[in-house]
Amino acid sequence: MNNRSYxxxxxxxxxxxxxxxxxxxxxxxxxxxTSGVKNGFLMGIAVLFVQTMVNVTISVIRKFIHPxxxxxxxxxVIATWVTVTDLxxxxxxxxxxxxxxxxxxxxxxxxxxxxxxELFASKNRVVPSFFDGLGMGIGFLFAxxxxxxxxxxxxxxxxWGFPIVEFKPLLIMILPxxxxxxxxxxxxxxxxxxxKFFGGTGASGGGH
Amino acid sequence: xxxxxxxxxxxxxxxxxxxxxxxxxxxxxxPIMAEAQKREKEEALKKLxxxxxxxxxxxxxxxFHKHAEYYEGKKGNDTVGYIASTYGKGYSSYISILxxxxxxxxVRKISILSHGETPGLGDEIEQEYFKKRFEGxxxxxxxxxxxxxxxKIQAISGATISSRAVTNGVREAVKLLKEKYQGGTKG
Numbered sequence: 001m002n003n004r005s006y007x008x009x010x011x012x013x014x015x016x017x018x019x020x021x022x023x024x025x026x027x028x029x030x031x032x033x034t035s036g037v038k039n040g041f042l043m044g045i046a047v048l049f050v051q052t053m054v055n056v057t058i059s060v061i062r063k064f065i066h067p068x069x070x071x072x073x074x075x076x077v078i079a080t081w082v083t084v085t086d087l088x089x090x091x092x093x094x095x096x097x098x099x100x101x102x103x104x105x106x107x108x109x110x111x112x113x114x115x116x117x118e119l120f121a122s123k124n125r126v127v128p129s130f131f132d133g134l135g136m137g138i139g140f141l142f143a144x145x146x147x148x149x150x151x152x153x154x155x156x157x158x159x160w161g162f163p164i165v166e167f168k169p170l171l172i173m174i175l176p177x178x179x180x181x182x183x184x185x186x187x188x189x190x191x192x193x194x195x196k197f198f199g200g201t202g203a204s205g206g207g208h
Numbered sequence: 209x210x211x212x213x214x215x216x217x218x219x220x221x222x223x224x225x226x227x228x229x230x231x232x233x234x235x236x237x238x239p240i241m242a243e244a245q246k247r248e249k250e251e252a253l254k255k256l257x258x259x260x261x262x263x264x265x266x267x268x269x270x271x272f273h274k275h276a277e278y279y280e281g282k283k284g285n286d287t288v289g290y291i292a293s294t295y296g297k298g299y300s301s302y303i304s305i306l307x308x309x310x311x312x313x314x315v316r317k318i319s320i321l322s323h324g325e326t327p328g329l330g331d332e333i334e335q336e337y338f339k340k341r342f343e344g345x346x347x348x349x350x351x352x353x354x355x356x357x358x359x360k361i362q363a364i365s366g367a368t369i370s371s372r373a374v375t376n377g378v379r380e381a382v383k384l385l386k387e388k389y390q391g392g393t394k395g
Contacts, residue, residue, distance in 0.1 A: 023339035035329065068211075073222050080226040084233050091237035094244055102324060104333065131367055 006131040013135025019112040020143035020183065021190040022127075030147060031179035033103060035162045040148030043103045045142030046085075048134070050107050051116060053081050055133030058121035065122070070093040082108045112140060133170040147182050154178075239294065250307075252319050253291055256308035257281040260288050263285055267388070271295050271380045276303065278385065287311055290385045296377030299369040307342075307381040313390050315345045323370075330370035330381050338364055338371070342378060347386055350379040 017023050020030045029047075034040045057077050058065075067074045086104045089097040107113065116136050121129040152158060154176035157165040172178045253263050260281030268277050271294045278292035289310050296303040301324030308316045320334050332338060341361050342350075351360045352372045363371040 032326065061222070064218060065222070066215045069215050069219050072219065076223055076226050080230055083230050087230075087233050087237045087241075091240040091244070094248075171365070 009131040010135035013139035034148035040144035048137030051137040052133035055121040055129040059129035292381035294371030294377040294381035300372035
């Protein structure tokens with residue numbers, strides 16, 4: 001792990017271990033908030049920030065966390081960052097908060113954040129942990145944008161709220177059912193790309 | 209035994225530190241947030257009734273056991289309308305709503321102050337097209353239907369519960385204002 005360059009860590013988060021398409025974690029937000037590109041984007045940004053900060057914090061205090069109570073410790077670090085972000089934004093960035101406030105509190109329960117704290121940040125130094133968090137966050141953001149792009153285009157006929165076609169081609173894509181379709185089909189596409197062009201083995205090729 | 213103390217120490221230190229961080233951030237931000245909310249409410253009131261020179265609180269009431277107020281909007285000596293703040297019990301939160309009515313107790317405009325409904329489905333209630341469905345409606349017309357209509361309130365597809373919550377909140381507010389301001393003159 002130490003020989004990897006930081007760029008590799010970021011690339012790893014975007015493709016090889018993409019939180020949604022490859023590792024299949026945090027599928028709940030991937031379905032719930034991707035009915036529009038704007039929603040997906042805002043959620044992705046919020047996760048990117050919290051994931052990076054949690055990774056750095058866990059890495060800094062990793063020697064102090066007792067291995068037998070590490071999960072509650074991680075959860076508390078995550079909850080602290082989410083609460084602090086939520087409060088600071090509510091007080092100092094009202095306009096942004098009105099758009100993003102709904103998403104921030106949901107992040108506490110995201111599997112991907114806990115998973116990276118356990119698998120990476122607790123075993124690595126601060127700088128690599130920072131880049132791992134950044135990569136995972138970008139990968140998550142990328143996945144949400146791709147999913148929401150197709151769902152909004154097909155379900156509402158618009159992108160980022162701007163109408164592209166006048167009618168709603170496939171209303172089912174906006175509903176949760178369509179979310180599962182979109183995630184499943186895109187996951188299949190990414191597996192196909194991996195097998196065809198990179199000689200991989202399909203889902204969970206990342207090793208977890 | 210030694211292990212137990214170590215575990216306890218580790219947890220206590222992390223939890224107490226995190227608690228102190230959260231408490232201090234909360235203490236710093238809470239007054240700013242309360243002030244911002246107050247200012248936003250005043251702005252929302254003005255926006256609902258721009259022609260009123262003075263909007264004064266006329267009393268308090270309790271929709272769904274929550275505290276709310278109602279206001280009178282005056283221009284000179286004429287009453288131009290009434291506003292009530294109200295709540296609706298939505299899918300995952302209480303929806304905070306302001307309802308402005310004309311002197312003949314027909315809905316003029318509504319405004320969603322805050323809510324915690326599902327992003328992408330329930331949060332459609334914030335959209336202009338949904339809020340417009342309330343304009344000009346009288347008490348009897350404030351009812352949710354799932355078919356296309358302009359006579360009553362048409363629910364948002366995928367967000368029936370949130371639509372119904374907003375409508376119920378608005379209806380309670382209109383009922384209250386009707387009792388307070390029209391009950392005497394018509395009865």
